[in-house]
Amino acid sequence: MTTPLLPREHYLNIRYGIASWLLTKDHKRIALLYLIGITVFFVLGGAFAVLIRLELATPAGDMVSADTYNKLFTMHGVVMVFFFLIPSIPAVLGNFLVPMMIGARDLAFPKLNLISWYIYMLGGIFTLWAVVVGGVDTGWTFYTPYSTAASNTNVVATGLGVFITGFSSILTGLNFIVTIHRMRAPGLTWFRLPLFIWAHYATSLIQVLGTPVIAITVLLLALERTFRIGIFDPALGGDPVLFQHLFWFYSHPAVYIMILPSMGVVSEVVACFSRKTVFGYSFVAFSSLAIAVFGFLVWAHHMFVAGMSVYAAMVFSFLSFAVAIPSAVKVFNWTATLYKGAIWWQAPLLFVFGFIGLFTIGGMTGLFLAALGLDVHVHDTYFVVAHFHYIMVGGAIMGYMAGLHFWWPKMFGRMYPEGWAKFAALVVFVGFNLTFFPQFVVGYLGMPRRYHVYPEEFQVLNVMSSAGASILGVGYLIPMVYFIWSLRYGKVAGPNPWGATGLEWTTQSPPLTENFTVTPVVNEGAYEYSKRETRVV
């Protein structure tokens, strides 16, 4: 077998110059613009996390002031949630892959796609400006009346940043929905779609239906804060708990915006490296939709101790247990997919193993919080912090890492160094657990979240957490280095280094701007590995 050569012409070298990037309508180039944007925000959010963990290494508030600490955890949350996690997989991998996976030359609305990126950056710059001119200290949850009446930080600017970025999310979702409905290749029926597409379809529904609610909520908050119009502040005749209802009506489904695309990645990677179709394809597909629908009905489980009626609490508790089932079904199906597969231990699969293990723990600990009598104790403690980091870092980011490794050769035509990638997967897994597992324990002991100073008996667990965070940080830095290295020195990948099914792998790597020279015709399911002779190019 000869070493493949990079194709002579592809989407990266077709044009050069800043304008060719900033005015591009190519979904692949826009994906890379997003990749740069979200990486900057990830590094920034990570830097805030580092400072938080350094401060918490000792019980006293000895490194930064209380106000600074409050700004650090707020900006960590705002940046990570709104500017990294929500756009991460959809805007980078989704943008790159949705058209390629369905045999299309671009998204349905290429200009809208570019505008979405500009809106995202505008929102990001607004928020960065708020950070630079002094930060914000409300927590990423912006709870009223603190945010409207008490905080004297840049709440409105940050809120406007979130408001603006929301439109990027809505437009991306809209673009995906139309593209998936209208631009599938001939023969690509709904049940032949890769599960990555199903996951993005479900995600897009949430983005389109949910994001307007947070936009309105942030706007109302800004109105009350700026013009003293009484909406949430009881001193002005408002209702502070109303804010929580509106906020979580978006922000709980937003959790599924973060995790569903990751689940889509897991399905692709598990199938490819097991050389098998995903076990129970239609159950995995429909569980994505079930999560999207039921995800809208559980918001008030964030408010069990905010004085709601016991009967309302029971309804939301019940629904929260119900929404766990489709996630459990997915985990069982992925595990079953491995059975009698031909398991090829490559780095993307290792990240996926990390995802499945950590997501299982994250999901199971969600049951602790859905159980009413237990939530009263652990609500607003580090137990909650640990739980959602298992879902968002252990789940969503692990999936993002898996996807980035899996499709890196497609995006840039070159391989990352496999040995280093396996090492990074291990470091991330170890560092992650050391960081967040102790937080379950310290949370059950009663340590409240968002504490700058804490009682001495919690120190050992906090030191473990801080030590783990430094390992986790290294685990994320290693891929950043070798990914950049691989752009120039990586082994040339060829069209399909994994021997994977899927239309994106039938093209050259990196692909042409128009993706396909001839519109592909599909006549089989998404993962027919066991039927075909596997080609390894």
Added chain:
Amino acid sequence: MWSGLPLFPEQASTVASQVDNLYFFLVALTLVFSVLIAGLMVFFAVKFRARNTAQVGAPITGSVPLELLWSIVPFGISMVIFAWGATVFFTIARPPDETINIYAVGKRWMWKFQHIDGQREINELHVPVGRPVKVTITSEDVIHDLYFPAFRVKADAIPGRYSTVWFNATRPGEYHLFCAEYCGTQHSGMTGKVVVMEPAAYQSWLSGGVGEMSLAARGQRTFQDLACHTCHMEDASGRGPSLVNLFGSQVKLADGRVVTADEAYLRESTLNPQARLVAGYQPLMPTFQGLVNEEGLMGLIEYIKSLQSAQNAR
């Protein structure tokens, strides 16, 4: 070195063991499922490891019985947890009939407690062992949350509302008291201790105050200072309704609705009297917003509670 590593909080209330039992069950369940999934994953990944890159997996596409099995069984288990959690929650949410009543006001950044007998304390709460204590909570500014980890209970302190938390302490000692809802700069300094005392020690603590008048007596003084008594006469001959026997009764409103005169209703009717006007009375009462603070309101409520005629006394 492990002596510095606590793994489990003290159990110091009657509900603590109920909450912990559910916790242990869920920890065990998490362990079972995590080991099951991780174990199968590793086992399959090793056993079915590809020998060469051209090898493909078996043509298995799925199994409806298995899908049903791993949907229905987890659903059944989750319903058990749901019912268990709801049962514990009802215990936590419903205080017994006979409780020691304490009022708490959260304010950036302190907790102010008022006892019925008149003692007032800040960031410290003295309670007796073995008797149910109910704390009625509100906030003067932003949302706080009164949290007793050793008792496994907490409740938000929401401005403009009353919430309650109750516990029955089982072991004398000093335990943490935290603010669990983020409230600004000194959020992590809004902490204190709850001191659980033997009944005798508690009695002497109660009587060891500096001769403060009871909360109801303070309320009565406020009642007179604000001239409430000029309209709310005991014999109902004033321009406002008599407040005797009001607390806990059913009140018919001008718009035809009937409400229970609880703490929240009394508070609202003081600050926003026309919101739920009593049937048969003119909307004459001015607002007392700004004239009486949250602690003063609690005194007023306690005073109104004490206005029970002989045959109605509890």
